[in-house]
Amino acid sequence: MANALYGLFKQALMNKEHDLNTDAVKATLIDAADYDAAGTINTDTTYVAGANGVADAAKVAVSGTLQAAATITLGVFDTDNFTWSTVSGDVSEAILLWNDGHASDGLIAWYDTTVTGLPVTPNGGNINVTVHGSGWFAL
Amino acid sequence: MDPNSTHQQWSEWEFTVRLLWAPFFRVTLQDVEYNVATFMRKGFGSSSRMKMEKKQRVISGELRDTWVFTVQTEAANVNDPSKRQYMLDSVTRFMENGLGKVDVGMEVRLLAGSPEDGKPAEQWLIMPPSVVTTKMIMGDTP
Numbered sequence: 001m002a003n004a005l006y007g008l009f010k011q012a013l014m015n016k017e018h019d020l021n022t023d024a025v026k027a028t029l030i031d032a033a034d035y036d037a038a039g040t041i042n043t044d045t046t047y048v049a050g051a052n053g054v055a056d057a058a059k060v061a062v063s064g065t066l067q068a069a070a071t072i073t074l075g076v077f078d079t080d081n082f083t084w085s086t087v088s089g090d091v092s093e094a095i096l097l098w099n100d101g102h103a104s105d106g107l108i109a110w111y112d113t114t115v116t117g118l119p120v121t122p123n124g125g126n127i128n129v130t131v132h133g134s135g136w137f138a139l
Numbered sequence: 140m141d142p143n144s145t146h147q148q149w150s151e152w153e154f155t156v157r158l159l160w161a162p163f164f165r166v167t168l169q170d171v172e173y174n175v176a177t178f179m180r181k182g183f184g185s186s187s188r189m190k191m192e193k194k195q196r197v198i199s200g201e202l203r204d205t206w207v208f209t210v211q212t213e214a215a216n217v218n219d220p221s222k223r224q225y226m227l228d229s230v231t232r233f234m235e236n237g238l239g240k241v242d243v244g245m246e247v248r249l250l251a252g253s254p255e256d257g258k259p260a261e262q263w264l265i266m267p268p269s270v271v272t273t274k275m276i277m278g279d280t281p
Binding site (some may be wrong): 003076077095111113114115116117118120121122123124125126127128129130131132133134135136137138 | 140141142190248250251259260263264266267268269
């Protein structure tokens, strides 16, 4: 599937449940073989079961909070670049953005296309992520 | 492009150039962009991209410029200390020729490839651009 914002995120945003420049937004490297984003991204009306909404088997690496330099200027969510350190695990095909500060660990966005370098095979080393100059997403 | 293929090494070189004087002539963004891009292309090769940022700070009541040039490149061996020193010296000399007395700081970071110290290779992912358009307002068709 294509990169997308979760329907429930948009709903929660309209319900003032997210504060993206102060909440603990994180990025998780995902083994898409263990998580069906296509089945949940637009159709679910309840949060996906499980910690952070995703099966543990699918989570290859979780970042720290990206908020150090998060900005929301003019509806564009942007953060600094970040690194997943000493990553090992399955081949990973996607990146999931989610809000650890949300009551249901709300999923925000899914990226699996046009990310240069994906799929990536973890080798025990660091995986550096460069966020595009135009940010993660714009509303 | 797959930055994580076996024989590639990508690195990021950030040069922070602080003017040590208040300029009495106008240095345009376009002039700096053109000249620095040409210079960096010669120094790092064409498998590179550069981002430029201009900041200003007030020192003793004078407005002074700080330029930050960030180059991501496949060409330069980031693990080679002599290459690092060579680039720092070259950039400092180039900037002094164009801007006068400056202070140049350099930060270098391996993005993808072997650190050549026995540790696993670094890998690199580049996020796509977000869909940003200023034209799309309510009622418009994207």
